[in-house]
Amino acid sequence: MFYKFAISMLCLLMLTGCWSRRELNELLIVLGVGVDWEDGHYLVSYQVVNPSEISNQQKRGDRPPSTIFQGRGRTLFEAARSVTAEAPRKVYMGHLQIYVIGEEAARKKGINELIDSAARDNETRMDFNIIVAKGSKAEEVLKLYTPVEKLPSYSMQQSLQTSQKNWAPTIAVTLDEAITKLSSQGSELALTGIRVIGNPKVGETKQNIEKFMPPSRFRYSGIAAFKDDKLIGWLNERESRGYTDITNNLDSTSIAVPCGEQRYLGIEVTSSDSKIKTKVVNGNPEAEVSIRTEANIVERSCTHVDLSNPATIKELEGQTKKAIQSNAEAAVNHAKDMKADIFGFGTQMEKEHPAFWYKVKDQWRDEYFPKLKVSYKIKLYIRETGTTENSTIR
Known part of the structure; x- marks a missing residue:
């Protein structure tokens, strides 16, 4: 009898269930990440979902569908942790769709250093796309109001997938594909570039999508060529x-x-x-x-x-x-x-x-x-x- 009881207790100990669970109302769902190099520090931008603006039941319409939280640091991890000084919840990277790297960061710091933190995070999936902000900062790309799709990161990810299938000068590279390229001595990495058309400051306002053609918008343009993990130049169309x-x-x-x-x-x-x-x-x-x-x-x-x-x-x-x-x-x-x-x-x-x-x-x-x-x-x-x-x- 005691033997059966002991076995039952051991089984119960193994069924610990959701000991590490976190409820949705305790998290910030990140769809887009932007990494820039500014004044000797990393500037990390997180584009998070504003649930009340994308929910059919709770839609209010007076706030943007997403919010940007930013952090600075000498390392990417330090910059990410500094976000908690203003963010009301902890960021969750499990639904990340697009990872934007500023051109200056890609040239000076190298891609290995910029994606290492994301690759080590056990919550981050390996299937998000990596792109390079051509001639601009990553934060400017993530702050755009976009037509048709409310969430800018989702709009960029969908546009990238569609463009790759129907328009030759673009490629959709995921994190795992980038790591494979970087680990090969006989091949260098190449990533699609994205640029902001028009005034980025206008793109940050809701008026940007109140016209037939938004005065500020994104467009995929060129392919960024890397050497020794650093951006070395651009291929034209x-x-x-x-x-x-x-x-x-x-x-x-x-x-x-x-x-x-x-x-x-x-x-x-x-x-x-x-x-x-x-x-x-x-x-x-x-x-x-x-x-x-x-x-x-x-x-x-x-x-x-x-x-x-x-x-x-x-x-x-x-x-x-x-x-x-x-x-x-x-x-x-x-x-x-x-x-x-x-x-x-x-x-x-x-x-x-x-x-x-x-x-x-x-x-x-x-x-x-x-x-x-x-x-x-x-x-x-x-x-x-x-x-x-x-x-x-x-």
């Missing part, structure tokens, strides 16, 4: 297209093919698949980028272009391939100038030629990558020309 193509991050995009004076044919890329192969020739590394793309013709502004003629389709395929290769070459050349292998050529070399990689890995970034010979093998197929083929519109 054309180069960013080439980057997403080479790294197999392209789902769909638009390509304009010239067909006359100030006239273009609209080509929609519907699928793209790319691979990198490497080889060593006479002790020198070489790489081949293979891209296979399928596309449709979605706009025909030049009426002289006969889409019913197979020869015309072949010619358009050739022009589109040239545009894709031109973008890729521009991206690789710029990366070589920065000595930042953001494409992962080194990682592929390590997989395919480990003995050679072991010899050159310490000199790869500064010596071998800038001289790397890259060739391109591009296949493009136009599958559809639309339901009207040759439009009768003149």
